[in-house]
Amino acid sequence: MRARGLATLAVLTALALPGCKPPPADASSARAANLPAPSGPSEPLPSPEIEGAIWAMSAQPARLVYGIPGKPVLVALECLDAGTAEARLRITRHAPADRGAGALLAVIGNGYIGRFEVDATTIGAARMWQGEATARAQGWNALDGLREATVTVPGAGLVRLNPSTLPGQLIEACRSV
Numbered sequence: 760m761r762a763r764g765l766a767t768l769a770v771l772t773a774l775a776l777p778g779c780k781p782p783p784a785d786a787s788s789a790r791a792a793n794l795p796a797p798s799g800p801s802e803p804l805p806s807p808e809i810e811g812a813i814w815a816m817s818a819q820p821a822r823l824v825y826g827i828p829g830k831p832v833l834v835a836l837e838c839l840d841a842g843t844a845e846a847r848l849r850i851t852r853h854a855p856a857d858r859g860a861g862a863l864l865a866v867i868g869n870g871y872i873g874r875f876e877v878d879a880t881t882i883g884a885a886r887m888w889q890g891e892a893t894a895r896a897q898g899w900n901a902l903d904g905l906r907e908a909t910v911t912v913p914g915a916g917l918v919r920l921n922p923s924t925l926p927g928q929l930i931e932a933c934r935s936v
Contacts, residue, residue: 801857806916807833814923821933823925825918826853833918834910836902836926838933839891846933848899849891850875854915856888864890866901868908868920873898877912888912894933903927 812827821838835851852864856879866873875898877890892898901908903926911917920926 801855801914803914804854804916807918809833809919809921812921814920814925816925821929823929825920834920836929838894838929841894841933842936844936846894846936847891848894848896848930848933849889850877850910851880851882852877852888852910852912852915852918853885854887854912856880856886856912856915858886862888862913864888864910864912866898866908866910868901869904869906871898871901873901888915894930899930903930 809827812825812833814823814825815828816822817824817835817837819837821841823836824832825834825836826832832853834853835849837849837851838846839849840846850864850866858879860879862877863874864877866875873896875890875892875896877888879886880889882889902920905922905924907922908920909917910920
């Protein structure tokens with residue numbers, strides 16, 4: 760019986776010898792330590808201060824900008840192809856965006872929620888969030904009313920929009936055929 764136990768032990772030892780290499784996890788960890796760190800999204804931005812922010816007509820026709828007078832624009836809303844069946848609204852969140860990034864911009868207010876696809880778009884020397892959707896999309900109604908609304912893009916902070924009749928007027932004018 761003892762001889763059989765020793766023989767079994769010898770066979771198991773012989774089979775285990777090829778397994779003396781470090782486990783795969785150790786080897787892959789060593790290789791991973793030599794790889795460059797993966798690049799991820801930029802650090803999230805805090806929500807901007809909006810005390811005194813207003814909607815105003817832009818120098819460009821059919822375009823509104825939102826922000827504190829004398830400071831950089833926070834949000835822009837523009838009508839494209841007004842009065843046609845192809846009329847659409849373009850929204851721009853003036854906040855840095857990573858190259859190649861895409862997200863859903865949420866507009867919430869006045870009893871509506873709109874979600875619009877936005878992409879990192881180069882405008883002048885900056886890359887910011889921009890997207891467009893048909894002017895008939897019900898989500899734009901979040902901007903049409905006399906209550907506060909919000910615009911948010913993941914990582915770009917939440918922008919509170921003070922009430923104004925201007926966005927509703929632009930939306931209605933853009934939709935009219």
